[in-house]
Amino acid sequence: MLNSLHAELASTRLFAGVSFDAIERLLEHCRVVEVPADTVLLDPAVPNEHLYVLLDGQVDVHLTTLSQPYYMRLGAGECVGEMSMIEARETSAYVMVSSRSRMLVLTRDTMWSLINASHALARNMLVTLSGRVRQGNDAVRDSIHRQSEFESLAFVDGLTGLHNRRWLDQAFRRQLERGLLDGKPLSILMIDIDHFKRFNDTHGHVSGDRSLRAVALALNDNLRPGDLLARYGGEEFAVLLPDTGAPQAVAIAERLRRAVAEPKAPLAADLPGLSISLGDTQMRPGDTLERMLERADTALYKAKSAGRNRVCSA
Numbered sequence: 001m002l003n004s005l006h007a008e009l010a011s012t013r014l015f016a017g018v019s020f021d022a023i024e025r026l027l028e029h030c031r032v033v034e035v036p037a038d039t040v041l042l043d044p045a046v047p048n049e050h051l052y053v054l055l056d057g058q059v060d061v062h063l064t065t066l067s068q069p070y071y072m073r074l075g076a077g078e079c080v081g082e083m084s085m086i087e088a089r090e091t092s093a094y095v096m097v098s099s100r101s102r103m104l105v106l107t108r109d110t111m112w113s114l115i116n117a118s119h120a121l122a123r124n125m126l127v128t129l130s131g132r133v134r135q136g137n138d139a140v141r142d143s144i145h146r147q148s149e150f151e152s153l154a155f156v157d158g159l160t161g162l163h164n165r166r167w168l169d170q171a172f173r174r175q176l177e178r179g180l181l182d183g184k185p186l187s188i189l190m191i192d193i194d195h196f197k198r199f200n201d202t203h204g205h206v207s208g209d210r211s212l213r214a215v216a217l218a219l220n221d222n223l224r225p226g227d228l229l230a231r232y233g234g235e236e237f238a239v240l241l242p243d244t245g246a247p248q249a250v251a252i253a254e255r256l257r258r259a260v261a262e263p264k265a266p267l268a269a270d271l272p273g274l275s276i277s278l279g280d281t282q283m284r285p286g287d288t289l290e291r292m293l294e295r296a297d298t299a300l301y302k303a304k305s306a307g308r309n310r311v312c313s314a
């Protein structure tokens with residue numbers, strides 16, 4: 001019986017390469033148990049008194065609650081409960097038996113006796129613990145990565161893929177502060193699609209969305225790498241042109257207007273074309289983002305009143 005157990009243990013992480021002569025007597029104190037599926041083996045709220053070496057079956061590790069998906073699934077050859085055994089503390093996770101399992105159960109005393117009796121087992125324990133630390137680090141890194149993905153998603157407009165108003169508020173403000181310090185010129189354009197309500201009413205919202213994306217792409221394709229573009233809201237866009245004075249800003253605005261009115265490769269080729277109106281303004285001493293946006297908006301309103309599909313300056 002013991003010899004067949006040795007054979008099984010020899011293929012586990014904890015007992016790999018361990019000479020059983022030195023520990024045979026200690027193993028006699030251990031139990032091999034069968035545990036049905038859905039048994040909660042470890043629970044952070046319940047003190048743990050055992051280390052389990054999985055001989056057969058499968059257990060799931062859940063980090064926060066058992067109702068959350070498992071974080072890690074462990075099979076034959078793995079062990080659980082070693083950290084709480086060594087530290088004599090509560091377990092750091094839940095462990096639930098996910099399919100009927102056979103396990104060798106060690107008490108804390110037996111575990112320490114085994115570690116004292118076998119260098120190989122002590123080394124295996126170190127390697128196991130180091131693996132747990134690495135898994136912990138990986139989990140932290142993944143969660144930081146996911147968090148930064150969520151944060152960057154919070155700055156992106158879902159329909160057009162452009163940056164959104166929240167991003168604009170920060171990025172434009174930062175750039176304006178830099179401009180005020182450097183004393184270099186800086187311009188802002190406000191852009192609005194012409195008669196977009198009529199377009200939606202005539203062709204439907206789905207076509208409206210496609211055209212909105214096509215306009216966003218045309219704007220993006222016709223700006224320089226350092227220019228900042230955002231969807232301001234609805235069918236309105238805003239552009240910040242760093243290091244750009246009035247004549248150049250008007251030329252860029254004109255290039256954007258043409259790119260939409262006379263697209264080279266229209267994305268929504270099956271839909272009627274659209275035009276945009278633009279208002280531009282330049283940074284003045286002591287300017288604020290709000291004042292610049294307001295002036296650009298007033299200029300845009302002039303462009304609309306003057307017949308649309310044109311650029312007007314503040």
Ligand SMILES: Nc1nc2c(ncn2[C@@H]2O[C@H](COP(=O)(O)OP(=O)(O)OP(=O)(O)O)[C@@H](O)[C@H]2O)c(=O)[nH]1
Nearest residue numbers: 192193194195196197198200205208209234235304
């Ligand atoms: N399809 C679609 N339509 C939108 C979206 N956001 C805003 N709109 C529509 O854009 C239209 C804007 O209408 P208005 O503000 O009256 O302006 P307009 O019809 O473009 O007229 P002018 O600006 O004066 O040329 C509204 O009908 C909105 O519903 C969007 O994400 N998708």
